[in-house]
Amino acid sequence: MVQQEQKGAEEGLHPLLQEFVDEHQVALEKIKQFEEVVQAARSKGMDEERASLINDFFQFFGDYVLAHNEREERTVFPTLQEKLLEREEFQEGGEKRTAVELLQSDHIKGLQLAAVSFNLFGLGLRLPDPTSRLLTIDLASEQALELTELLKLHFTREGDIVFPMAQEYISQHEFDAIHAREEMP
Numbered sequence: 001m002v003q004q005e006q007k008g009a010e011e012g013l014h015p016l017l018q019e020f021v022d023e024h025q026v027a028l029e030k031i032k033q034f035e036e037v038v039q040a041a042r043s044k045g046m047d048e049e050r051a052s053l054i055n056d057f058f059q060f061f062g063d064y065v066l067a068h069n070e071r072e073e074r075t076v077f078p079t080l081q082e083k084l085l086e087r088e089e090f091q092e093g094g095e096k097r098t099a100v101e102l103l104q105s106d107h108i109k110g111l112q113l114a115a116v117s118f119n120l121f122g123l124g125l126r127l128p129d130p131t132s133r134l135l136t137i138d139l140a141s142e143q144a145l146e147l148t149e150l151l152k153l154h155f156t157r158e159g160d161i162v163f164p165m166a167q168e169y170i171s172q173h174e175f176d177a178i179h180a181r182e183e184m185p
């Protein structure tokens with residue numbers, strides 16, 4: 001028990017939450033590289049290598065990040081939502097929203113920003129007129145950077161606030177049941 005108390009908050013997370021935190025770290029690495037290439041495309045112009053790296057990120061987003069989001073929505077979110085409603089814990093501000101609803105709306109916003117920037121990059125690359133091309137790539141970059149800012153903020157919200165909250169409100173037994181349910185065929 002004493003040992004438990006000495007552990008940091010993050011180390012005390014249930015393995016399922018810890019897996020999510022680890023996946024955020026993987027995504028943050030990719031995000032950092034993506035931001036660099038987007039900045040370069042914006043300031044020095046698009047070339048084939050940059051276009052291909054940008055494409056790789058959207059591929060990663062579509063495979064890894066979306067699977068991660070869906071898994072959160074399937075596992076921890078529903079149980080945490082119940083707890084928050086029972087406790088009548090809502091976010092500060094106008095509407096009565098729980099932390100889970102806020103995170104879900106981040107997921108949707110992320111998907112929208114990814115779709116918009118991906119399509120704008122694609123369009124920019126196909127435009128023959130150099131001015132239109134530059135403008136479109138600039139717009140695509142803006143949306144892409146908005147996406148990366150959102151993702152970083154979202155990972156911080158989960159890792160620093162919502163997952164520790166879930167750890168506190170959801171019992172070990174409930175967590176294990178969530179985990180076990182997941183592994184069923």
Ligand SMILES: [Fe+2]
Pocket residue numbers: 020024068069072155158
């Ligand atoms: Fe997450």
Ligand SMILES: [Fe+2]
Pocket residue numbers: 069072103107154158
């Ligand atoms: Fe999330």
